[in-house]
Amino acid sequence: xxxxxxxxxxxxxxxxxxxxxxxxxxxxxxxxxxxxxxxxxxxxxxxxxxxxxxxxxxxxxxxxxxxxxxxxxxxxxxxxxxxxxxxxxxxxxxxxxxxxxxxxxxxxxxxxxxxxxxxxxxxxxxxxxxxxxxxxxxxxxxxxxxxxxxxxxxxxxxxxxxxxxxxxxxxxxxxxxxxxxxxxxxxxxxxxxxxxxxxxxxxxxxxxxxxxxxxxxxxxxxxxxxxxxxxxxxxxxxxxxxxxxxxxxxxxxxxxxxxxxxxxxxxxxxxxxxxxxxxxxxxxxxxxxxxxxxxxxxxxxxxxxxxxxxxxxxxxxxxxxxxxxxxxxxxx
Amino acid sequence: xxxxxxxxxxxxxxxxxxxxxxxxxxxxxxxxxxxxxxxxxxxxxxxxxxxxxxxxxxxxxxxxxxxxxxxxxxxxxxxxxxxxxxxxxxxxxxxxxxxx
Ligand code: SF4
Ligand code: SF4
Numbered sequence: 001x002x003x004x005x006x007x008x009x010x011x012x013x014x015x016x017x018x019x020x021x022x023x024x025x026x027x028x029x030x031x032x033x034x035x036x037x038x039x040x041x042x043x044x045x046x047x048x049x050x051x052x053x054x055x056x057x058x059x060x061x062x063x064x065x066x067x068x069x070x071x072x073x074x075x076x077x078x079x080x081x082x083x084x085x086x087x088x089x090x091x092x093x094x095x096x097x098x099x100x101x102x103x104x105x106x107x108x109x110x111x112x113x114x115x116x117x118x119x120x121x122x123x124x125x126x127x128x129x130x131x132x133x134x135x136x137x138x139x140x141x142x143x144x145x146x147x148x149x150x151x152x153x154x155x156x157x158x159x160x161x162x163x164x165x166x167x168x169x170x171x172x173x174x175x176x177x178x179x180x181x182x183x184x185x186x187x188x189x190x191x192x193x194x195x196x197x198x199x200x201x202x203x204x205x206x207x208x209x210x211x212x213x214x215x216x217x218x219x220x221x222x223x224x225x226x227x228x229x230x231x232x233x234x235x236x237x238x239x240x241x242x243x244x245x246x247x248x249x250x251x252x253x254x255x256x257x258x259x260x261x262x263x264x265x266x267x268x269x270x271x272x273x274x275x276x277x278x279x280x281x282x283x284x285x286x287x288x289x290x291x292x293x294x295x296x297x298x299x300x301x302x303x304x305x306x307x308x309x310x311x312x313x314x315x316x317x318x319x320x321x322x323x324x325x326x327x328x329x330x331x332x
Numbered sequence: 333x334x335x336x337x338x339x340x341x342x343x344x345x346x347x348x349x350x351x352x353x354x355x356x357x358x359x360x361x362x363x364x365x366x367x368x369x370x371x372x373x374x375x376x377x378x379x380x381x382x383x384x385x386x387x388x389x390x391x392x393x394x395x396x397x398x399x400x401x402x403x404x405x406x407x408x409x410x411x412x413x414x415x416x417x418x419x420x421x422x423x424x425x426x427x428x429x430x431x432x
């Protein structure tokens with residue numbers, strides 16, 4: 001908020017039209033883009049917020065639509081980019097710098113905050129209509145009928161993706177079924193892979209040092225293969241890996257990487273060694289891919305809990321047996 | 333690519349059709365097209381696609397829908413187990429992808 005946002009704040013100040021409503025340009029500058037990339041790769045996730053409040057995009061009038069957004073800069077940027085050439089009001093809620101869906105799940109992007117922000121910004125004095133366009137993914141935190149009862153504003157749920165906003169607006173606030181559905185396509189998943197990789201890296205680095213001291217470079221390569229299987233291959237190949245449970249998909253991703261390390265010769269040609277690494281790589285990969293349920297957009301909590309109860313004991317036993325076998329070949 | 337499906341027959345989603353007024357809100361807010369209006373009443377047409385986000389229940393003006401919404405990520409559930417609390421989650425994704 002303090003450092004990375006400086007460019008953006010300047011842009012806001014430089015084009016103020018009225019003293020209380022900051023104006024924003026809808027094109028992103030190059031430094032915006034670069035910073036956004038860094039945040040995605042989770043190098044600097046914190047303090048990436050926009051001040052909550054009412055913003056003017058273009059030259060909005062009393063009839064212009066009101067778009068509700070979160071105060072996470074990436075969300076805000078997506079929105080203003082999607083609205084290039086349009087005049088609108090943007091009502092930014094205080095979500096502690098978290099995106100709409102996450103914040104809605106936590107309740108910070110919620111009925112109370114929305115009603116509050118409408119009052120604080122005196123929105124009803126700026127617009128003559130009583131309509132708020134809320135991103136559909138915000139519906140997990142917002143109750144449309146309660147917002148109306150408490151603020152007099154009608155909530156209209158916009159499309160899931162900001163890129164469909166223009167079509168939605170020009171169709172008279174109508175979204176096609178496709179615009180209402182959340183996908184989990186390859187690009188959606190690819191964006192999340194760096195996050196998965198960075199998340200567990202500490203443990204991976206720690207375990208690598210340990211393995212290197214015990215067995216040299218080969219076991220480190222095998223561990224890397226397991227890590228790659230669970231954090232990259234599992235998520236990327238998700239629709240094509242067998243099974244519905246993520247742990248099963250992860251197991252198969254592990255098998256693929258097992259074949260790779262066997263072919264590469266970093267697993268010694270003995271049955272016990274093969275068994276040891278087979279168990280280690282598949283259990284680790286299974287566990288890591290199971291963790292990817294957290295980032296997926298279609299897994300239910302009840303399902304994840306069921307899967308974990310079955311998979312975790314197996315993963316733990318497999319990992320322990322694998323580790324013991326490996327130590328046995330190494331030292332006995 | 334066909335739609336990704338998670339485990340069958342696990343979700344806690346329930347619809348009481350007697351209470352439904354046919355407003356269609358559930359159909360609008362659901363990100364997985366679980367509901368469809370049929371004969372001026374909502375109907376669950378794709379139950380296994382439900383991710384228990386809770387949007388439908390929260391936005392049903394008649395209180396006709398119940399679902400146990402919660403954190404759907406393994407690491408959240410694990411940290412909940414360790415701390416002995418309800419599952420919690422650190423969201424880390426953008427663009428509508430999130431654990432929770
Ligand atoms: S939101 Fe409730 S009342 Fe409206 S259609 Fe759905 S179930 Fe019926
Ligand atoms: S809980 Fe969410 S995914 Fe499930 S039916 Fe309701 S809106 Fe759809």
